[in-house]
Amino acid sequence: MTDARYDRAPGDISISAEAKERTLSDVGIYTIGLALAVILTATSFWVANTSLLWAPGIPLGLVVLAIAQMGVHLVFFLHITTGPDNTNNVLALAFGVLIVTIVVAGSLWIMTNLNDNMMLPAKLMNLHMQH
Amino acid sequence: MNIAVAVDDVRREALPSASEAGPAPKRIVVAYGFWIFLLSDIVMFSALFAAYAVLVRATAGVPAGAQLFNQVSVAIETACLLVSTYTCGMMSLAVNARRRAATYFFAVVTFVLGAAFLYLEVREFADMIARGATPQRSAFLSAFFTLVGCHGLHVAAGLAWLAVMMAQVAVRGFRASVERRLLCFALFWHALDIVWVWLFTVVYLMGVRP
Numbered sequence: 293m294t295d296a297r298y299d300r301a302p303g304d305i306s307i308s309a310e311a312k313e314r315t316l317s318d319v320g321i322y323t324i325g326l327a328l329a330v331i332l333t334a335t336s337f338w339v340a341n342t343s344l345l346w347a348p349g350i351p352l353g354l355v356v357l358a359i360a361q362m363g364v365h366l367v368f369f370l371h372i373t374t375g376p377d378n379t380n381n382v383l384a385l386a387f388g389v390l391i392v393t394i395v396v397a398g399s400l401w402i403m404t405n406l407n408d409n410m411m412l413p414a415k416l417m418n419l420h421m422q423h
Numbered sequence: 424m425n426i427a428v429a430v431d432d433v434r435r436e437a438l439p440s441a442s443e444a445g446p447a448p449k450r451i452v453v454a455y456g457f458w459i460f461l462l463s464d465i466v467m468f469s470a471l472f473a474a475y476a477v478l479v480r481a482t483a484g485v486p487a488g489a490q491l492f493n494q495v496s497v498a499i500e501t502a503c504l505l506v507s508t509y510t511c512g513m514m515s516l517a518v519n520a521r522r523r524a525a526t527y528f529f530a531v532v533t534f535v536l537g538a539a540f541l542y543l544e545v546r547e548f549a550d551m552i553a554r555g556a557t558p559q560r561s562a563f564l565s566a567f568f569t570l571v572g573c574h575g576l577h578v579a580a581g582l583a584w585l586a587v588m589m590a591q592v593a594v595r596g597f598r599a600s601v602e603r604r605l606l607c608f609a610l611f612w613h614a615l616d617i618v619w620v621w622l623f624t625v626v627y628l629m630g631v632r633p
Contacts, residue, residue, distance in 0.1 A: 298447045301454030303515070303610045322512040329505055333620075337498060340628035351629055358624040362617055369512055369613045381458060388462035392469040399473035 300377040303370055325368025332361040450603055457607040461614045464577075468618050471573060472625060475566040479630070483561035489631050491551055497627045500543045501619065504578075507536035508616040515609045521597050530589050533612070537582050544575050567626065574622055577615055584608055 305318050316324075336357045339350060366372045372381055446452075510532040517525035548568070551557075558568040588608055591601050 298444065299451055299455070301451045301606065302458040303454060303606055303613070304450075305516075305519075318516050319513070322509055322516075325512075326505070326509040333501055333505065333623075336624060336628055337494070340631065341494070354624050354628055358620050361620045365508075365613060365617050365620070369508060369616075370610065380455060384455075384459055384462055388465055391466050395466065395469045396473045396476065400476055403477040 298377065299380050300371075300375070302372065302381045305371050321368055321371075325364055328364045328368070329361055332357055332364065336361075450599070450606065453603045454606050454610065457610055461610060465614065465618065468570075468573070468621075471566070471570040472621065475570045475626065478562040478566040481562035483563075485556060485561045485564065486554075491554070491556055492627050492631055493547065493550075494627065494631060496543055496547055497623055500540050501623050503536045503540040503543070504616050504619050507533045507540070508613055510536065511609055511612045515605070518597065518602060518605050523592070523597075526592060527589065530585060534582060534585050537578055537585070541575060541578055541582070544571070544578075548572070571622060571626065574615070574618055577618075581608070581612055581615060584611070 305321070336354055339345060339353050339357065345353070366385070372378060372385065374382070510529045514526055514529035514533060517529055548571075556564055558565050585608060588601070588605055591604070595601055
């Protein structure tokens, strides 16, 4: 048993006592991750090319699949868990996700709004062109 | 039930909490610092993604993604990077077990797959430029080459880093400093694959739809 309770380094597989009792080997964890990632990637490529699905919903479906695959990578390859030794890693990740969401969603929102406002109605545009 | 809880409490008290235990080992501090760097790198990528998403319709009359992208090539690139992430994980396990031959083997496989990815991407870029779709041709193409090229540069840097790490393992063996760097490399390589997941989803799969 360790004499102190430290955080776990991101990317490290748990070496605590309860981890020794789990049924899966370390190789098994990576292999499950690879299998899930392959399934999700194959689904993404199928969704993008199929004509069976409702076309306007496909971009949203692709985003959901990408988020799922990101989760698979974080859990099975980077070994981010909900355990108490991982709190700092998860908090840093949460902050990163917050900033990424603000940057991407905010840019798209503002630029769409701007494009809509720059587009003058046809009648006004014609008036504008005459002068 | 109450007795079990009481026993559990005693065990917990015997362990000092992380803040009482003094400074964490260097391996944890280094890996956590590198984790922060990776997240800031991903924030940089998010700005490039945002620029791409805003400019994706600004094609200035030049063929857009649907005519330019080759899905088969993208699928092979994705497979290369995904399997190389897996073999990188195998390399981490070999390093933890201090198995030198397995470390070299998985490092070589990771390197070859990463190099194959880079070769396919450079060939794709060369093909696009040969067809007149150069970065200066339209805002869409500028954003595309910046975003995908930046990821490609990261992969190239990762390959150089992996080669240096194998030289360090060969010369210095598995000492603590080398192990910390190998842990950081594994984090870097896995993070690159997460960025690629978003790249092939947003740029290639959404791009080929009319």
